[in-house]
Amino acid sequence: MKRTFPIVETTTCILIIISTAAPSASTDPSKFTFYKMPYPLSAPCDLCEGPDGALWGDDFAGPFIFRVDPNTSLVEHYQIPYTTPALNITLPPEVGQIIGRTALACAIRPGADGNIYAATGTRNQLARINPKTRKIDIVVSLSVLGNLQPFNDLYTSPTGMWFTMTTANLIGFYSYNTSRVTVYRVPTPVAVPLGIYYASDGYVYFCELLGNKMGRLDPRTGVIKEYIIPLGGQGPAVVRAETPPHAGKKHPYIWFTCSLGNSVGRLDPNTETGEIKLYSNPLLGGIPSENTVDSKGNVWFTTLLQNTLCKIDGNGTVSYVQIPGTILLAPISSPLYFVLAVNYGPGNALWFDLLLGGRVGRYSLDE
Ligand SMILES: *[C@@H]1O[C@H](CO)[C@@H](O)[C@H](O)[C@H]1NC(C)=O
Ligand SMILES: *[C@@H]1O[C@H](CO)[C@@H](O)[C@H](O)[C@H]1NC(C)=O
Ligand SMILES: *[C@@H]1O[C@H](CO)[C@@H](O)[C@H](O)[C@H]1NC(C)=O
Ligand SMILES: *[C@@H]1O[C@H](CO)[C@@H](O)[C@H](O)[C@H]1NC(C)=O
Numbered sequence: 001m002k003r004t005f006p007i008v009e010t011t012t013c014i015l016i017i018i019s020t021a022a023p024s025a026s027t028d029p030s031k032f033t034f035y036k037m038p039y040p041l042s043a044p045c046d047l048c049e050g051p052d053g054a055l056w057g058d059d060f061a062g063p064f065i066f067r068v069d070p071n072t073s074l075v076e077h078y079q080i081p082y083t084t085p086a087l088n089i090t091l092p093p094e095v096g097q098i099i100g101r102t103a104l105a106c107a108i109r110p111g112a113d114g115n116i117y118a119a120t121g122t123r124n125q126l127a128r129i130n131p132k133t134r135k136i137d138i139v140v141s142l143s144v145l146g147n148l149q150p151f152n153d154l155y156t157s158p159t160g161m162w163f164t165m166t167t168a169n170l171i172g173f174y175s176y177n178t179s180r181v182t183v184y185r186v187p188t189p190v191a192v193p194l195g196i197y198y199a200s201d202g203y204v205y206f207c208e209l210l211g212n213k214m215g216r217l218d219p220r221t222g223v224i225k226e227y228i229i230p231l232g233g234q235g236p237a238v239v240r241a242e243t244p245p246h247a248g249k250k251h252p253y254i255w256f257t258c259s260l261g262n263s264v265g266r267l268d269p270n271t272e273t274g275e276i277k278l279y280s281n282p283l284l285g286g287i288p289s290e291n292t293v294d295s296k297g298n299v300w301f302t303t304l305l306q307n308t309l310c311k312i313d314g315n316g317t318v319s320y321v322q323i324p325g326t327i328l329l330a331p332i333s334s335p336l337y338f339v340l341a342v343n344y345g346p347g348n349a350l351w352f353d354l355l356l357g358g359r360v361g362r363y364s365l366d367e
Helices: 093-100
Strands: 008-010 015-019 032-036 044-049 055-059 064-068 075-079 108-110 116-119 125-129 136-141 154-156 160-165 170-175 181-185 193-198 204-208 213-217 224-228 236-243 253-258 263-268 275-280 288-293 299-303 306-312 318-322 342-344 349-354 359-364
Touching: 044 108, 044 342, 044 349, 044 359, 055 108, 108 154, 116 154, 154 193, 160 193, 170 193, 193 253, 204 236, 204 253, 213 236, 253 288, 263 288, 288 342, 299 342
Parallel strands: 008 224, 015 275, 193 236, 236 288
Antiparallel strands: 032 359, 044 055, 055 064, 064 075, 108 116, 116 125, 125 136, 154 160, 160 170, 170 181, 193 204, 204 213, 213 224, 236 253, 253 263, 263 275, 288 299, 299 306, 306 318, 342 349, 349 359
């Protein structure tokens, strides 16, 4: 089950450009809609658009997957049937509900097989949600490989689900056809791989939070290449946006958040050494968390400590929209919503979580 590929190519020497922009704030409460979670002690975390056109999310504090219907505003939730990895038995729902409170799950993505997948946090399992029947199954239990970091991530390719095993320093792949898991060791020790993204060029990109590098895995050969971010301590966290390459180039631009550097990076993998450009959050003190791209090619990102939706437009200008109800914006917003996720869609809208508010928000991009 476990295969590792030792062939590694590492690059150095990367051009780095810091671009900052004058802050520009805007807010329009009429463009926002909020949805309250229908269960107590909720902490909605990662979000995605399901194949059914609804918003799906997982909960950081409870053993739940929730669904928001954008047409009817109905919010439903479903309990993950937690199993104990050692015994491989399903716990009674009441027990799962209590133990699940410590699961700290925050990664959910649609699969190319028509299901939705979620990482179950400290339980170290991969859950599969059938959006038609709403049935949830645990398809992979990985406890033996060790993965205590809950903020791991996953992203589909046409044939399977790629995921990070953060504390185990591994990249995993779950095949839809065979249900088998293949793992690849990250070349840099204690790199803490976090965000992962299967790009349109057929390569798998991932963030090395402590390695301060972007990794790129070739699924055809298993070879991992690493791009060093020369400005130290950027803490690349989540990679979920790409924009088209320049004419004649093979690889798209790959966008990732830098949680410790209060910035967003753009990797251009078209040269041998790659080129990384950093875009700073106009507000001091944020911790950039997730990113997404809208239909016009604007890259949006959220920061944990500020109640904003930040935008990088096609000219590289960074601006932000303030989420309604905010009294103090920066350096730490009050009240603090702890906005972790941002997802473009369903519809022409950004969806985001207010983890400390037990709500999900929708910001319309219609003009
Ligand atoms: C919402 O309504 C639109 C238009 O009727 C439809 O295409 C879409 O599938 C609906 N979404 C959901 C989640 O039912
Ligand atoms: C768990 O048990 C089921 C049957 O009850 C079996 O099909 C499955 O392979 C087991 N999984 C592991 C990881 O042992
Ligand atoms: C997966 O299985 C389907 C149906 O059997 C088949 O058509 C497809 O080629 C398989 N894909 C891979 C990657 O093996
Ligand atoms: C870039 O800036 C120009 C001039 O301000 C503006 O007209 C254009 O819409 C901007 N392009 C994008 C993609 O934001």
